[in-house]
Amino acid sequence: MTMATKRLGRAGEDLAAAYLEERDYRIAARNYRVPAGEIDIVAVKGRTVIFVEVKTRRSVRCGTPAQAVGWYKQQKIIRTAYWFLQQAGISECECRFDVMEVYAGEGEAWQVRHIPGAFEIEGRG
Amino acid sequence: MRGGGDLLFARTYGAATQGVDGLLIDVEVDASAGLPGFDLVGLPDTAVRESKERVRTAIRNSGIRLKQEKVTINLAPAGIRKDSPGLDLPMAVGLLAAYGIVPTEKAQGCLFAAELSLEGECRGISGILPMAVCARENGIKAFFVAKENAREALLVEGLCVYAVANLGELVAFLRGDLVPEPAKASEENADEPSWDDDFADVQGQFQAKRALEIAAAGGHNLLMVGVPGSGKTMLARRLNTILPPLTREEALEVTKIYSIAGMLPKEGGLVTRRPFRSPHHTISTSAMIGGGSIPRPGEVTLAHHGVLFLDELPEFSKRSLEVLREPLEDHQITISRAQAKLTFPSSFMMIAAMNPCPCGFYGDATHPCDCTPGEIKRYTRRLSGPLLDRVDLQIRVSRVEYKDLSSSKRAESSDVIRERVIAARSRQINRLRKHGLFCNAQMNHQLIRRYAKLDRDALKIMEFAFEQYNLSARSFDRIAKVARTIADLDGKDTIEAGHVAEAVQLRNEAGTVT
Numbered sequence: 001m002t003m004a005t006k007r008l009g010r011a012g013e014d015l016a017a018a019y020l021e022e023r024d025y026r027i028a029a030r031n032y033r034v035p036a037g038e039i040d041i042v043a044v045k046g047r048t049v050i051f052v053e054v055k056t057r058r059s060v061r062c063g064t065p066a067q068a069v070g071w072y073k074q075q076k077i078i079r080t081a082y083w084f085l086q087q088a089g090i091s092e093c094e095c096r097f098d099v100m101e102v103y104a105g106e107g108e109a110w111q112v113r114h115i116p117g118a119f120e121i122e123g124r125g
Numbered sequence: 126m127r128g129g130g131d132l133l134f135a136r137t138y139g140a141a142t143q144g145v146d147g148l149l150i151d152v153e154v155d156a157s158a159g160l161p162g163f164d165l166v167g168l169p170d171t172a173v174r175e176s177k178e179r180v181r182t183a184i185r186n187s188g189i190r191l192k193q194e195k196v197t198i199n200l201a202p203a204g205i206r207k208d209s210p211g212l213d214l215p216m217a218v219g220l221l222a223a224y225g226i227v228p229t230e231k232a233q234g235c236l237f238a239a240e241l242s243l244e245g246e247c248r249g250i251s252g253i254l255p256m257a258v259c260a261r262e263n264g265i266k267a268f269f270v271a272k273e274n275a276r277e278a279l280l281v282e283g284l285c286v287y288a289v290a291n292l293g294e295l296v297a298f299l300r301g302d303l304v305p306e307p308a309k310a311s312e313e314n315a316d317e318p319s320w321d322d323d324f325a326d327v328q329g330q331f332q333a334k335r336a337l338e339i340a341a342a343g344g345h346n347l348l349m350v351g352v353p354g355s356g357k358t359m360l361a362r363r364l365n366t367i368l369p370p371l372t373r374e375e376a377l378e379v380t381k382i383y384s385i386a387g388m389l390p391k392e393g394g395l396v397t398r399r400p401f402r403s404p405h406h407t408i409s410t411s412a413m414i415g416g417g418s419i420p421r422p423g424e425v426t427l428a429h430h431g432v433l434f435l436d437e438l439p440e441f442s443k444r445s446l447e448v449l450r451e452p453l454e455d456h457q458i459t460i461s462r463a464q465a466k467l468t469f470p471s472s473f474m475m476i477a478a479m480n481p482c483p484c485g486f487y488g489d490a491t492h493p494c495d496c497t498p499g500e501i502k503r504y505t506r507r508l509s510g511p512l513l514d515r516v517d518l519q520i521r522v523s524r525v526e527y528k529d530l531s532s533s534k535r536a537e538s539s540d541v542i543r544e545r546v547i548a549a550r551s552r553q554i555n556r557l558r559k560h561g562l563f564c565n566a567q568m569n570h571q572l573i574r575r576y577a578k579l580d581r582d583a584l585k586i587m588e589f590a591f592e593q594y595n596l597s598a599r600s601f602d603r604i605a606k607v608a609r610t611i612a613d614l615d616g617k618d619t620i621e622a623g624h625v626a627e628a629v630q631l632r633n634e635a636g637t638v639t
Contacts, residue, residue: 095159
């Protein structure tokens with residue numbers, strides 16, 4: 001990963017966090033990292049814990065940002081979420097998995113798209 | 126509408142089919158706080174597993190938003206594989222009840238069976254009739270089905286059936302916003318089935334017609350051997366027109382089978398015609414007796430209470446003919462697979478037609494046969510002794526004489542023949558009702574001993590025939606059964622010499638059995 005993409009990702013996450021805070025979400029953790037994986041933002045709104053994956057892209061040449069959150073990545077986030085709930089000592093609460101797309105344009109023209117409840121745990125069925 | 130408030134546990138009923146019977150399925154839905162997920166357990170088959178997506182999309186498109194929760198749906202009994210797409214609706218209702226959108230107590234005592242479209246429209250499914258029978262047996266108070274299934278569900282008396290167009294309407298019903306109107310049976314079209322074919326179209330062939338009449342009266346199996354173009358197929362196709370009409374119980378059984386096979390017409394009511402199945406001779410064994418990893422009914426079951434016509438009998442594969450032995454003897458067929466072992470009813474009349482030899486003209490008076498004796502032997506050897514032994518009537522159909530063809534005298538019509546058949550059948554039913562049978566062909570050895578008593582002259586003929594033709598013990602029973610039917614057609618209680626003589630003649634006229 002080049003420094004440039006790292007910086008871009010970091011900037012996207014900052015923008016997403018600011019976007020959530022503006023809308024009455026409380027940011028509980030950022031870049032929550034455990035051996036199982038990493039969650040970009042853990043936010044709380046009301047009684048719901050929200051796990052957010054932020055994807056930033058300069059163009060949609062390689063597909064939309066949300067498309068990049070595939071099944072494998074989802075499983076990784078779900079495992080990390082279990083870890084978080086365990087560590088925080090929360091056993092039963094409402095939870096949600098969100099994806100936020102950040103489109104990086106020229107200068108100020110950045111756009112954020114929030115997808116609440118983007119995915120969930122797939123059952124055996 | 127928005128799901129909110131307390132999350133609950135809800136249960137409701139769905140149904141699946143197993144063999145020809147319906148099976149009540151408990152659909153239990155639990156929604157609780159936790160990482161959002163959707164779990165479907167209880168051995169769902171692929172069609173049911175996919176219903177998860179249909180159910181959720183249908184709910185959303187009906188204008189209901191459900192918060193993501195940890196949802197678990199269980200289908201009980203868990204040991205049986207469920208393959209009915211009709212489980213969509215009970216799953217949707219259970220889910221809505223768990224979210225408190227419809228009252229749980231309303232959902233609880235009802236049975237739901239319909240497939241959902243992504244839009245939330247209810248679609249008809251197959252197997253509604255056995256499900257309805259099952260619902261009545263289990264004391265279900267209301268049965269909700271798609272509009273196109275309503276008529277079929279109403280065939281079961283004493284069951285409250287509601288036809289729903291879409292999920293939104295059903296939700297309004299269950300919430301009490303709309304008062305549901307129970308579906309009513311439309312005027313049952315009790316009109317006699319009409320036929321395009323008639324025995325009056327067949328000139329000559331008096332002997333063959335007589336044999337068909339006897340077969341129809343007693344439910345006997347029949348083999349016709351004859352030269353090409355002698356009218357074997359034409360005769361067989363008219364057999365249905367002289368069979369007695371289906372009784373209501375028989376009609377329900379047949380409708381049940383066709384419902385499960387998904388072969389009922391779209392506005393399907395009761396099947397009123399006896400089935401006439403004529404599978405092509407390239408048929409496989411599993412298509413003949415039923416099969417699949419979850420067994421489905423085959424031709425022998427689709428011909429239940431009707432006719433299974435096998436044209437060009439020796440052309441059928443040996444295996445697909447030999448499997449007929451069990452259904453011919455037991456009137457049912459048991460199919461065992463790793464997943465399930467099922468028994469299907471298969472009480473049918475087998476009518477078979479064949480040529481006497483590969484070229485077709487062996488034994489014809491005018492046309493020479495150019496087959497070698499070896500070829501003829503190989504041709505007829507494809508039919509095994511045990512199979513032919515189960516055929517009560519074996520006749521030769523010869524070419525129609527020109528004077529018969531050109532005769533302007535109209536032959537006897539099917540209606541007249543049917544009258545006689547019905548009269549003979551009712552004598553048999555009166556005699557056999559206490560044994561649960563309805564025609565002579567179903568009698569076992571004891572019943573033959575009891576009801577097919579021969580008088581002294583008749584016994585003499587029988588003895589003569591035994592010596593003359595080297596008959597087996599089973600043949601004795603077969604001849605006695607046919608003689609019983611001939612006596613019934615004659616309106617006699619005792620079997621006389623003439624009846625036995627005709628039965629002996631019809632048994633072996635084709636000369637296929639030694």
